[in-house]
Amino acid sequence: MPARLELTPATYRHLLKTAHRHASHQIEAEDLLHETLIAALTAGNRPCVENRAWLQGVMRNVAATKRRSAYRRSRRENATLVIEPTDDSEVPTEFLSSLPRSQRIVALLALGGHTRNEIRHLLRISDASLRQRIAGLRWRWRDAAPNAETLPGKLLAGTLAFGRIRQNLLPLTGRNTAFLASHDPDGHLFAVSFFHLKAHKLGACGN
Structure with missing residues (x-):
């Protein structure tokens, strides 16, 4: 007979607080908690405060797995x-x-x-x-x-050496002064920056 999920509001809040510590911008805390609860039920362990050390270990493992999956997916997508x-x-x-x-x-x-x-x-x-x-x-x-x-x-598509050109563009954008770095059809590099001009203040004797 499958285990029953019996959680008090206080226990759920405690476990959700723990999940927030292991979550990230790519992993929602509630999703992480729900997957941990499913793992607890599957293993026959009651998801209660007394088992919090075991639950925290499960959360760490689930979060690590999700981060690795997200990283691999990001690499595949960004490579194409x-x-x-x-x-x-x-x-x-x-x-x-x-x-x-x-x-x-x-x-x-x-x-x-x-x-x-x-x-x-x-x-x-x-x-x-x-x-x-x-x-x-x-x-x-x-x-x-x-x-x-x-x-x-x-x-x-063009016929320029885009890989080499982009490597040369990296130093321009790495200075935090350029919003966009690109090149013209002949391969000449250029950078675009945006500056917020401060309002001109009048002196004591006027402008």
């Missing part, structure tokens, strides 16, 4: 482009113009060769928000009209 056009593929301009603004900017950056990490940095959005935009973008792409006016994807 959002859109990978082949030499023969074409992206309809009609399709791009029909996209919502949030998805259109992601598509244009992806077609320019930017990775997920770079797009997330440029748009200043979370990984979850970017994943949602990409999912919507791919859903719309599947339903796109095949006979629309097209923009050849190979024109966006």
Whole structure:
């Protein structure tokens, strides 16, 4: 007979507080607690305060597993482009113009060769928000009209040594003074910075 879950509000609050210590921005405390409770029931241990040392160990293991999974997923996603056009593929301009603004900017950056990490940095959005935009973008792409006016994807690929260029761009962005570093079609580097100008104060004798 499966174990029954009997938790008092006080015990649940105590365990949730413990879960918050092991959670992170990628792992919700409540999700972590619920998975720990499932593990406790499966093992036949009562999820009570008396078993908190064992429960904390389970939480640590579950959190570590989730972090490793999130890290591997992030590496896979960031190592690939959002859109990978082949030499023969074409992206309809009609399709791009029909996209919502949030998805259109992601598509244009992806077609320019930017990775997920770079797009997330440029748009200043979370990984979850970017994943949602990409999912919507791919859903719309599947339903796109095949006979629309097209923009050849190979024109966006370029022939420059992008890997070496990006390595040279890193020092520019690492100084915390540049918001965006890029290059022109000939490979010349440039950086874009934003400065907040302070209001001019008048002196005692006026301006």
